[in-house]
Amino acid sequence: MPAADADRGDRRSGLGLQQRRALNHAAIFLTIVGLWELGSRMGWLDPLFYPRPSNILRSFWLIYIENGNIWPEIYSTASLVLSGFVAGSVLGVSLGALVGLNGMVRRFVKPYVIVLEATPRIAVAPLLIAALGFGASSKIAIIMLVCFFPPFINTLSGVVNVDEQRLELFRSLGASKLQLMRKLVLPDALPVIMAGERLAMTSALSGALVAEFIQRDQGLGALIMTYTRNLNMASSFACIFTLTILGFLIFRFMEWLDRRIAFWNSEEGLQRVGARRRKRMEGLA
Amino acid sequence: MKTFRNMTVVLAMSLPAAGWAQELTTINVINPLPRSTIFYPLIAGEALGYFEEEGVEVNLLPSETSIPYVAFVQNGQADLAILDASETLSAVGAGTGIQVIYEANQRAPEGIAVSADSDVQSIEELAGTTVGLVTDRDRAFLAQALYAVDMSLDDVETVVVGEGGPTLAAAFRDQTVSAISGASSDWLALQANGIDVRMITPEEVMLNPAGSFVISEERMDELRGPVEGFLRAWSKGAYVGELDEEALAEISRQAVPAEWENEEFGQNFLAAAIDVTLPQTEQFGGLQPDVWESLQERLVAIGAMDEVVPVDTFLDDSFVGPANDWSKDEVADELQAWADENM
Numbered sequence: 001m002p003a004a005d006a007d008r009g010d011r012r013s014g015l016g017l018q019q020r021r022a023l024n025h026a027a028i029f030l031t032i033v034g035l036w037e038l039g040s041r042m043g044w045l046d047p048l049f050y051p052r053p054s055n056i057l058r059s060f061w062l063i064y065i066e067n068g069n070i071w072p073e074i075y076s077t078a079s080l081v082l083s084g085f086v087a088g089s090v091l092g093v094s095l096g097a098l099v100g101l102n103g104m105v106r107r108f109v110k111p112y113v114i115v116l117e118a119t120p121r122i123a124v125a126p127l128l129i130a131a132l133g134f135g136a137s138s139k140i141a142i143i144m145l146v147c148f149f150p151p152f153i154n155t156l157s158g159v160v161n162v163d164e165q166r167l168e169l170f171r172s173l174g175a176s177k178l179q180l181m182r183k184l185v186l187p188d189a190l191p192v193i194m195a196g197e198r199l200a201m202t203s204a205l206s207g208a209l210v211a212e213f214i215q216r217d218q219g220l221g222a223l224i225m226t227y228t229r230n231l232n233m234a235s236s237f238a239c240i241f242t243l244t245i246l247g248f249l250i251f252r253f254m255e256w257l258d259r260r261i262a263f264w265n266s267e268e269g270l271q272r273v274g275a276r277r278r279k280r281m282e283g284l285a
Numbered sequence: 286m287k288t289f290r291n292m293t294v295v296l297a298m299s300l301p302a303a304g305w306a307q308e309l310t311t312i313n314v315i316n317p318l319p320r321s322t323i324f325y326p327l328i329a330g331e332a333l334g335y336f337e338e339e340g341v342e343v344n345l346l347p348s349e350t351s352i353p354y355v356a357f358v359q360n361g362q363a364d365l366a367i368l369d370a371s372e373t374l375s376a377v378g379a380g381t382g383i384q385v386i387y388e389a390n391q392r393a394p395e396g397i398a399v400s401a402d403s404d405v406q407s408i409e410e411l412a413g414t415t416v417g418l419v420t421d422r423d424r425a426f427l428a429q430a431l432y433a434v435d436m437s438l439d440d441v442e443t444v445v446v447g448e449g450g451p452t453l454a455a456a457f458r459d460q461t462v463s464a465i466s467g468a469s470s471d472w473l474a475l476q477a478n479g480i481d482v483r484m485i486t487p488e489e490v491m492l493n494p495a496g497s498f499v500i501s502e503e504r505m506d507e508l509r510g511p512v513e514g515f516l517r518a519w520s521k522g523a524y525v526g527e528l529d530e531e532a533l534a535e536i537s538r539q540a541v542p543a544e545w546e547n548e549e550f551g552q553n554f555l556a557a558a559i560d561v562t563l564p565q566t567e568q569f570g571g572l573q574p575d576v577w578e579s580l581q582e583r584l585v586a587i588g589a590m591d592e593v594v595p596v597d598t599f600l601d602d603s604f605v606g607p608a609n610d611w612s613k614d615e616v617a618d619e620l621q622a623w624a625d626e627n628m
Contacts, residue, residue: 217319
């Protein structure tokens with residue numbers, strides 16, 4: 001059906017585009033869940049691997065409301081994710097900028113970072129625990145290691161790939177190093193850096209899970225291991241879906257943050273900030 | 286209500302420790318699982334305040350790492366480790382300088398199990414078949430079990446089926462392996478989910494110091510006071526299993542609700558935990574030199590150890606007396622008071 005006809009149909013039914021999309025998603029989701037439930041009840045799906053959605057729903061009630069035992073674990077995992085992300089990002093961006101801006105540092109540091117990047121983090125995790133000890137510090141170090149590379153690589157790439165012509169222009173106008181950084185390098189690199197941050201934040205959740213699978217004291221990873229070990233697959237799935245929701249929220253938050261910080265990277269951001277500045281100017285006048 | 290309580294706990298975790306709190310010595314204990322019914326002496330001792338009474342708090346370091354636990358005892362990150370007999374003897378054989386001070390589980394939680402529908406009736410019938418191992422560490426136990434009936438690992442094929450619940454359960458249910466060597470917690474999960482199992486473990490290997498507390502020889506004097514207190518509280522917690530299973534179930538429900546979502550599973554798990562925890566010796570945690578000796582002989586015979594190490598070089602029973610220096614009547618009264626308040 002042509003788009004115009006679809007729009008006319010929406011208007012006739014009184015539904016906006018957003019509502020129609022939401023309804024479509026809900027319909028797809030309910031169909032999948034319905035088929036899953038049917039498949040489980042008819043014995044087409046192995047209950048050991050695919051518990052019934054109705055049982056998963058019951059588990060959600062148990063772990064969130066009746067027992068409430070998931071809340072401390074969510075808090076623990078979320079705190080780890082946040083701490084590891086901040087530590088990894090700060091290190092990645094600072095080192096990326098340093099390596100990008102200084103050719104000498106780049107020559108010496110970059111090969112080591114690339115070698116480290118090629119090392120599977122999951123293999124390093126037990127060694128980190130042995131070196132830093134049990135507890136939050138080694139878990140944060142694991143997440144930090146996971147979060148470090150995207151901001152590092154993107155910052156490095158953003159700083160190195162500044163538009164040559166604009167750089168020449170700034171130099172010919174006698175811009176100082178600080179002005180070059182503030183007015184050219186940073187604005188040019190920030191959208192790329194933010195893309196790295198988005199990637200880092202979503203990877204942080206995986207890092208936290210790896211850390212919690214190894215150090216099983218607390219967190220959603222430890223809870224999933226307990227449920228899986230006990231073959232309580234419905235609760236295990238409830239925890240996994242919680243992680244999915246958490247990951248989705250984190251991703252949307254990072255998108256929002258990206259639009260706020262690197263607003264010049266999108267038409268909508270430019271319009272929003274432009275309108276705000278116009279308002280402020282009008283107030284001053 | 287429980288949600289509110291948990292959220293309060295979360296808030297409390299983010300606040301600095303109250304200045305008036307009693308100064309407690311932290312005992313770091315490394316073991317495979319977080320707080321669990323299988324280690325009920327800990328959760329019972331905590332619920333009844335025994336560890337706090339002794340001035341210790343327990344920091345569990347549950348981990349699934351490729352680095353042997355004994356390394357963490359050696360480097361001081363862990364004050365105590367719960368090791369199974371094979372791990373202990375490997376560490377002793379390697380001259381790591383550890384001492385066994387308390388046998389927490391005197392009956393092996395490990396075993397060899399077959400599906401209830403299986404034709405296999407005894408371990409001898411495993412010859413020429415493929416036996417599953419929950420983890421590679423279960424190989425040593427299987428070797429001992431086979432040795433007990435004059436067989437060896439050469440008589441069977443082995444494959445690690447993994448401790449991930451569903452994979453293990455599928456291997457069991459579909460009988461892709463003839464038997465599985467693993468721990469009681471693995472069978473319980475299967476049984477609670479309607480997969481019946483039958484144990485074919487030879488009686489000779491059942492009496493096996495399956496979980497013992499070990500300590501670094503070098504740090505023994507430094508840690509003696511708090512470790513004695515820890516073991517005393519542990520022993521009192523263990524005694525609760527003998528006193529009142531219902532009260533213990535309630536303690537466990539409150540401490541580890543994740544293990545009680547299926548009541549049948551929780552009850553079975555608790556019964557198995559009590560079975561492997563209550564002592565075979567007169568005292569809680571008593572050391573059994575003769576059992577360690579015969580175990581070593583089996584391990585030497587199957588090639589897991591080079592030679593028998595004299596037991597007096599790694600068994601130190603000086604902690605067992607202080608660990609049992611308490612009154613059973615007092616524990617019974619305290620448990621009753623807890624039950625009156627909480628049940």
